[in-house]
Amino acid sequence: MERLVGALEGLGESAFALSLLMCAGVVLGFVGIWPLFAVWLERKASADFQSRLGPMYVGGFHGWLQTLADGIKLAFKEDLIPAQANRVLFWIAPAVAFCGAFATMVVIPIAQGVEIVNLDIGIFFILAISSVGTIGVVMAGWASNNKWSLYGAVREAAQLVSYEIPIALSLMIPIIAVGNLRLGHIVGFQCAGPEDAGFVYLSHHGWLLFYSPWTLAAGLIYFVASLAECKRAPFDLPEAESELVSGFHTEYSGLRFSFFFLEEYVFMFVVSIVGALVFLGGWQPLPFVSFQFDNPLMKLIGAGILLGKAVFLVWVQIWLRWTLPRLRVDQVMTMGYKYLTPLAMLTLMGMALYQYWGCRYIPGIL
Amino acid sequence: MEGFTFYFFAALALVGSAMVALLPRLVHSAFALVMALSGIAGLYWTLGADFLGAVQLLVYVGGIMILFLYGVMLTPKESSRWNLQSILFPGLLCVLPLAVLLHLGWTGVEAAVEFLPTLPEPEPTTKTMGKWFLDREKYLVPFELASIVLLVALVGSVYLARRRKEV
Numbered sequence: 001m002e003r004l005v006g007a008l009e010g011l012g013e014s015a016f017a018l019s020l021l022m023c024a025g026v027v028l029g030f031v032g033i034w035p036l037f038a039v040w041l042e043r044k045a046s047a048d049f050q051s052r053l054g055p056m057y058v059g060g061f062h063g064w065l066q067t068l069a070d071g072i073k074l075a076f077k078e079d080l081i082p083a084q085a086n087r088v089l090f091w092i093a094p095a096v097a098f099c100g101a102f103a104t105m106v107v108i109p110i111a112q113g114v115e116i117v118n119l120d121i122g123i124f125f126i127l128a129i130s131s132v133g134t135i136g137v138v139m140a141g142w143a144s145n146n147k148w149s150l151y152g153a154v155r156e157a158a159q160l161v162s163y164e165i166p167i168a169l170s171l172m173i174p175i176i177a178v179g180n181l182r183l184g185h186i187v188g189f190q191c192a193g194p195e196d197a198g199f200v201y202l203s204h205h206g207w208l209l210f211y212s213p214w215t216l217a218a219g220l221i222y223f224v225a226s227l228a229e230c231k232r233a234p235f236d237l238p239e240a241e242s243e244l245v246s247g248f249h250t251e252y253s254g255l256r257f258s259f260f261f262l263e264e265y266v267f268m269f270v271v272s273i274v275g276a277l278v279f280l281g282g283w284q285p286l287p288f289v290s291f292q293f294d295n296p297l298m299k300l301i302g303a304g305i306l307l308g309k310a311v312f313l314v315w316v317q318i319w320l321r322w323t324l325p326r327l328r329v330d331q332v333m334t335m336g337y338k339y340l341t342p343l344a345m346l347t348l349m350g351m352a353l354y355q356y357w358g359c360r361y362i363p364g365i366l
Numbered sequence: 367m368e369g370f371t372f373y374f375f376a377a378l379a380l381v382g383s384a385m386v387a388l389l390p391r392l393v394h395s396a397f398a399l400v401m402a403l404s405g406i407a408g409l410y411w412t413l414g415a416d417f418l419g420a421v422q423l424l425v426y427v428g429g430i431m432i433l434f435l436y437g438v439m440l441t442p443k444e445s446s447r448w449n450l451q452s453i454l455f456p457g458l459l460c461v462l463p464l465a466v467l468l469h470l471g472w473t474g475v476e477a478a479v480e481f482l483p484t485l486p487e488p489e490p491t492t493k494t495m496g497k498w499f500l501d502r503e504k505y506l507v508p509f510e511l512a513s514i515v516l517l518v519a520l521v522g523s524v525y526l527a528r529r530r531k532e533v
């Protein structure tokens with residue numbers, strides 16, 4: 001992608017704009033296809049957890065085309081707007097919610113040096129832009145003119161504002177070690193090795209998850225808070241189907257409903273791939289042993305490893321959803337404010353002192 | 367490209383602000399404010415202030431506006447249509463600063479506003495900002511003072527929201 005943009009740069013501004021549009025097309029394609037797989041995975045996993053079969057018929061092998069069929073069905077459904085709903089806001093809301101998840105993809109490197117833009121604020125951009133999606137959910141809840149939807153939206157607003165704090169703090173801890181916000185640099189730190197490193201070498205730092213006890217704690221805090229950020233069980237209060245019908249998207253059907261669906265699954269992928277990049281060494285397959293990912297073939301393999309890690313984390317999210325019961329509203333708030341936020345602050349202080357005293361090369365000892 | 371992004375975000379900010387002032391329903395105004403603030407974040411990005419733009423989104427759109435909406439959504443659905451009388455006084459108040467700004471923009475007074483023919487090459491600002499905030503010569507004291515103000519606000523809000531003993 002980088003080389004492509006570089007080659008087109010000589011052709012002037014319109015070609016540059018065209019290359020940006022092509023990047024957007026690639027991201028849009030991924031964003032459209034990924035949920036098809038994720039939803040199928042989720043349905044198969046839930047069936048396994050409950051000793052059922054799940055989708056079995058469409059497409060032959062374990063119903064792998066079931067989600068595509070469902071997607072086509074959703075696209076052809078009638079686009080209902082409740083008579084008393086606020087038409088304009090009801091109409092915009094799914095798009096706004098989708099934008100937040102969609103725009104984060106722009107800064108995510110898929111292999112060494114392969115990303116759409118290499119922003120200096122990298123990870124901070126993801127934090128900032130993903131908060132826009134919340135506005136869409138709140139908008140949907142209010143515009144539906146339905147009590148269930150409004151409750152869902154209010155819960156969403158409260159939950160996301162509270163869990164943004166531990167997420168931001170826990171992501172700051174690895175940044176203290178790395179000293180750079182670019183996602184590419186964060187991975188580069190984890191596979192930094194000696195100058196004359198060959199194809200395989202022992203990395204200086206290893207994965208950030210195992211870099212120090214503080215980053216290990218930060219990784220766990222990040223994972224729990226990210227569950228709440230993408231409204232996954234046990235934090236799926238905004239839709240809580242046994243209490244609120246289906247929360248903020250009660251009144252949505254057809255294609256508009258599927259946008260919220262896409263947003264949820266894409267955001268699950270985004271938090272997972274960010275977790276994989278920041279804490280799990282990105283495209284490096286092993287914690288303390290690194291490989292050179294510099295030629296196209298190795299980059300392709302690296303991208304595969306990274307995607308594998310992200311899909312594994314999404315799988316853990318699915319696994320948790322079908323294992324844990326939903327929390328109560330007050331328990332969610334207690335979890336966020338009384339446990340995760342203070343823990344994240346303590347970890348941040350611990351990491352700062354750890355780094356200050358310079359005990360960074362002795363893993364496991366403060 | 368730059369021209370297009372600039373005009374796009376400027377239009378977003380201006381139209382959003384106009385809608386905040388003119389829409390009859392409070393909730394619509396609040397959503398229009400989201401639009402205006404996002405437009406301003408986009409303008410920061412166009413001008414190369416990447417960190418500031420992201421902070422604008424994170425703090426205003428992601429934080430303050432959501433709390434705002436939280437409050438506004440639960441208020442009764444009243445609408446107040448504006449008419450000539452109701453906007454006469456605020457309108458008069460706006461005329462003077464607007465006239466000054468328009469005059470400056472029209473004549474392009476170099477002393478007040480320096481117009482650049484092209485935008486400067488955007489530079490990463492995060493590193494410089496981090497260094498300056500912790501530099502005793504630069505902004506260490508304002509930075510620490512701001513954090514004390516925030517701490518006071520935090521303690522105050524906890525005090526206000528605490529469960530009082532029933533008397």
